Amino acid sequence: MDPHLLRTFVTVAECGSFSAAASRLGYTQSAVSQHIAALESDLGTPLLRRRPVVPTAAGERLLEHAGPILLRLDAARADVRRTVADPPSTLTLAASPLATRSLATALAEVRRAYPGTETSLTVCGRDQVVAGIAAGTFTLGLVDGIATPTDPLNLTNAVQLRTTSVAHDALVVALPTTHPLARSGPGLSLGDLADARWIDAPDIAAPLATLRAAAGSDALRPAFTYYGTDLHTLLTLISSGHGLAVLPRSVVTPDLAAVSLTSPRLVHRTELLHGHLSDPAAEAVASALSDRE
Known part of the structure; x- marks a missing residue:
């Protein structure tokens, strides 16, 4: 699972909007849509309903895992940087x-x-x-x-x-x-x-x-x-x-x-x-x- 796609998914779920997520992440709305489509294809199930933009049952389950996963990745990156900075x-x-x-x-x-x-x-x-x-x-x-x-x-x-x-x-x-x-x-x-x-x-x-x-x-x-x-x-x-x-x-x-x-x-x-x-x-x-x- 690509962590960049996962972070995009979490941001869309938090914002409740593809355009708002694109603005927060500095992406185009098209890029955000592509990220979500790629993640859904990888997992083989829809993760977001589009109108309104809310997580599906599978998306809710993924959100439970996403926070700890992304936090762990951020922590690993920070820990490595501390050794060289x-x-x-x-x-x-x-x-x-x-x-x-x-x-x-x-x-x-x-x-x-x-x-x-x-x-x-x-x-x-x-x-x-x-x-x-x-x-x-x-x-x-x-x-x-x-x-x-x-x-x-x-x-x-x-x-x-x-x-x-x-x-x-x-x-x-x-x-x-x-x-x-x-x-x-x-x-x-x-x-x-x-x-x-x-x-x-x-x-x-x-x-x-x-x-x-x-x-x-x-x-x-x-x-x-x-x-x-x-x-x-x-x-x-x-x-x-x-x-x-x-x-x-x-x-x-x-x-x-x-x-x-x-x-x-x-x-x-x-x-x-x-x-x-x-x-x-x-x-x-x-x-x-x-x-x-």
């Missing part, structure tokens, strides 16, 4: 929104040791951080999430990334102080919240899909979904009564109630991600972050 002139960092809190002290130490180093920081979703590290777009990444107290974050099985625990925090249910559950004794379990009004903010709060898996229940469903990465906006939505969310205790402001999550036993973790490091400044940041916990 000169150290980058700019230290490129990426972090999920809540993971940025771990960076300030480490960067200050590196700035003192390597005063000429230029640094860039991209704040983005967790999946984008992982994909960017695998592809070599970023030198170092910080990503946060929830896990059991003894387990690392479950990031991806597609590639092997170097991970180091940086910080952990207790999880709480954040809700308005006027909420009936705001004074719920020693804490709350997810079972207590099956019928609650939830905000799903997958790039900031604990994603509801992850909480459902941890609780072994399909009952936790969003009343409001926030796809942004601004913590202040999420806290404002909670205080305004749009729903509750599970967050690390340290980020919940005093105007909200923060009730301990007692069951299942989960913690908020921040982990450092990277590939092979050849830049002394990057190694220094990694070392400073690794020494935090």
Whole structure:
């Protein structure tokens, strides 16, 4: 299976349009159509319906495989390039929104040791951080999430990334102080919240899909979904009564109630991600972050 054809297929499926995919990839629309036709011929089945442009059942199945395959190829390319490339002139960092809190002290130490180093920081979703590290777009990444107290974050099985625990925090249910559950004794379990009004903010709060898996229940469903990465906006939505969310205790402001999550036993973790490091400044940041916990 030609990975160029596979990447074209994924882009068309994401865009829902051959012309939009052609614009994103820098191809002609005719070339995109030829790529899809060649891939369908190779696999012996239609992968896309044309009006509207949506995957067939076979196309949906291929999409499940395509992400990990393309990520693995990007990671292999980046890993090989690291062995022959000169150290980058700019230290490129990426972090999920809540993971940025771990960076300030480490960067200050590196700035003192390597005063000429230029640094860039991209704040983005967790999946984008992982994909960017695998592809070599970023030198170092910080990503946060929830896990059991003894387990690392479950990031991806597609590639092997170097991970180091940086910080952990207790999880709480954040809700308005006027909420009936705001004074719920020693804490709350997810079972207590099956019928609650939830905000799903997958790039900031604990994603509801992850909480459902941890609780072994399909009952936790969003009343409001926030796809942004601004913590202040999420806290404002909670205080305004749009729903509750599970967050690390340290980020919940005093105007909200923060009730301990007692069951299942989960913690908020921040982990450092990277590939092979050849830049002394990057190694220094990694070392400073690794020494935090």
